Amino acid sequence: MRVPDTFTIAIDGPAASGKGTLARRLAVHYGFHHLDTGLTYRAVAKALLDRGLPLDDEEIAAGVARNLDLRHLDRTVLAAHHVGEAASKVAVMPAVRRALVAAQRSFAQTLPGTVLDGRDIGTVVCPDAPVKLYVIASPEARARRRHAEIEAGSGKADFAEILADLTRRDARDMGRTDSPLKPADDAHLLDTTEMDIEAAFLAAKRLVDEALAKRQA
Numbered sequence: 001m002r003v004p005d006t007f008t009i010a011i012d013g014p015a016a017s018g019k020g021t022l023a024r025r026l027a028v029h030y031g032f033h034h035l036d037t038g039l040t041y042r043a044v045a046k047a048l049l050d051r052g053l054p055l056d057d058e059e060i061a062a063g064v065a066r067n068l069d070l071r072h073l074d075r076t077v078l079a080a081h082h083v084g085e086a087a088s089k090v091a092v093m094p095a096v097r098r099a100l101v102a103a104q105r106s107f108a109q110t111l112p113g114t115v116l117d118g119r120d121i122g123t124v125v126c127p128d129a130p131v132k133l134y135v136i137a138s139p140e141a142r143a144r145r146r147h148a149e150i151e152a153g154s155g156k157a158d159f160a161e162i163l164a165d166l167t168r169r170d171a172r173d174m175g176r177t178d179s180p181l182k183p184a185d186d187a188h189l190l191d192t193t194e195m196d197i198e199a200a201f202l203a204a205k206r207l208v209d210e211a212l213a214k215r216q217a
């Protein structure tokens with residue numbers, strides 16, 4: 001069922017650009033529901049890894065994707081660096097994407113206010129979203145952020161390895177045939193390389209406020 005007055009904020013961008021942080025802040029600020037769609041791909045990858053199943057069998061992976069419950073996505077368990085890497089491998093498979101996109105769309109279409117972040121929200125999942133943000137930052141800034149995040153949590157991390165992993169994942173996400181990572185034609189570009197979290201939030205809020213005002217006019 002589609003709620004007549006739905007409003008979706010679509011946020012896309014590469015790994016560690018700050019889209020999740022931004023999405024959570026915006027959701028709290030506007031009282032919207034948030035879906036981190038990266039967690040859905042991570043959950044499929046983790047289920048396969050945990051069961052010792054291959055990451056490149058489309059039928060098996062799609063079966064897992066079709067049975068995924070969006071209400072039970074545990075960010076702490078799914079955040080591990082190697083799960084992100086595995087997620088980008090299952091994310092190239094069209095049958096997996098079809099199953100997950102259907103669930104993500106239904107989230108956006110049945111709740112009045114939503115924020116979704118991922119790689120294809122503005123282009124595929126919610127192409128009619130009234131406001132789309134494409135968040136980027138230099139690879140070095142993103143690797144620094146991920147490195148700091150890992151060191152603050154579980155322990156040691158190698159900066160050069162993280163930078164190499166992010167670069168490889170960018171290439172896989174941008175180079176795949178189905179729903180590659182790219183800005184929607186009507187997306188606002190937000191480069192957070194020189195912005196702290198607060199500055200990025202304020203820049204995004206200004207764009208969302210403009211879209212809300214347009215909707216109400």
Ligand SMILES: Nc1ncnc2c1ncn2[C@@H]1O[C@H](COP(=O)(O)OP(=O)(O)O)[C@@H](O)[C@H]1O
Pocket residue numbers: 013014015016017018019020021022145146149192195196197198200
């Ligand atoms: N503008 C920013 N400046 C500095 N650090 C940031 C900024 N935005 C996010 N971070 C930090 O960078 C890390 C990755 O951010 P996250 O929102 O998880 O990125 P993404 O969802 O794009 O992978 C987190 O530790 C977060 O606190």
Ligand SMILES: Nc1ccn([C@@H]2O[C@H](COP(=O)(O)OP(=O)(O)O)[C@@H](O)[C@H]2O)c(=O)n1
Pocket residue numbers: 014015016017020037038039041042084087088089091117118119120121169173
């Ligand atoms: N909408 C989405 C979200 C994630 N993904 C895939 O899932 C992987 C993990 O996404 P994520 O958003 O959790 O990754 P981070 O940016 O948090 O590192 C990405 O590298 C993509 O391959 C996707 O293909 N489409």
